[in-house]
Amino acid sequence: NAGVMQNPRHLVRRRGQEARLRCSPMKGHSHVYWYRQLPEEGLKFMVYLQKENIIDESGMPKERFSAEFPKEGPSILRIQQVVRGDSAAYFCASSPDLATGQGHEQFFGPGTRLTVL
Amino acid sequence: KQEVTQIPAALSVPEGENLVLNCSFTDSAIYNLQWFRQDPGKGLTSLLLIQSSQREQTSGRLNASLDKSSGRSTLYIAASQPGDSATYLCAVRDSNYQLIWGAGTKLIIKP
Numbered sequence A: 001n002a003g004v005m006q007n008p009r010h011l012v013r014r015r016g017q018e019a020r021l022r023c024s025p026m027k028g029h030s031h032v033y034w035y036r037q038l039p040e041e042g043l044k045f046m047v048y049l050q051k052e053n054i055i056d057e058s059g060m061p062k063e064r065f066s067a068e069f070p071k072e073g074p075s076i077l078r079i080q081q082v083v084r085g086d087s088a089a090y091f092c093a094s095s096p097d098l099a100t101g102q103g104h105e106q107f108f109g110p111g112t113r114l115t116v117l
Numbered sequence B: 001k002q003e004v005t006q007i008p009a010a011l012s013v014p015e016g017e018n019l020v021l022n023c024s025f026t027d028s029a030i031y032n033l034q035w036f037r038q039d040p041g042k043g044l045t046s047l048l049l050i051q052s053s054q055r056e057q058t059s060g061r062l063n064a065s066l067d068k069s070s071g072r073s074t075l076y077i078a079a080s081q082p083g084d085s086a087t088y089l090c091a092v093r094d095s096n097y098q099l100i101w102g103a104g105t106k107l108i109i110k111p
Helices: none
Strands: A005-007 A010-013 A019-024 A029-037 A043-050 A053-056 A065-068 A075-079 A088-096 A112-116 B004-007 B010-014 B019-025 B032-038 B044-051 B056-059 B062-067 B072-077 B086-093 B099-101 B105-110
Touching: A005 A088, A010 A019, A019 A088, A019 A112, A029 A075, A029 B099, A043 A065, A043 A075, A043 B099, A075 A088, B004 B086, B010 B019, B019 B032, B019 B086, B019 B105, B032 B062, B032 B072, B044 B056, B044 B062, B044 B072, B072 B086
Parallel strands: A010 A112, B010 B105
Antiparallel strands: A005 A019, A019 A075, A029 A043, A029 A088, A043 A053, A065 A075, A088 A112, B004 B019, B019 B072, B032 B044, B032 B086, B056 B062, B062 B072, B086 B099, B086 B105
């Protein structure tokens, strides 16, 4: 059973370009979470998704950022018109297909390191 | 609003010492608490998960304790080795899904 997969592992974009980060959860997991880690800081929650639904996007910047988790395929975190401040490590996690509120462990992918030139 | 603090921010000790890393949180209504390890430029490795009903968890040379009432957790590392050098992150799950993270303790074990 493969773990959480993220690609690309490293992504370089110039200011104004779009960045697309992909996350494939563990088999059998239908809950996906995205976190961002700015340099020398802790991780910050961005968004929680279930298949075809955004459950909580309270941590997402209001502009330029969007996330989806389609019925088929990986979850996508999309950043439009990137700026230097978007440079960070973006981590995806998934958890089992069980009721929320039961304290289930989140399993993390290796992260995507975005560098904006 | 939940806040997680880790002390110290950095720690350097000689190889072989036992050491304790601290994590505190402001709201005791948590579902669980996890300790992670992060190596430079790498991903996150989950070390221990303590459910809110538990007091401690052990894995090899690692032992994590949880005191919800005081809002504290400690990660105890026995007989430290240079390979233990990494940043250790504490995260609490205080709602159905969000993990709230500390800024981490950067640990250096000197050979």
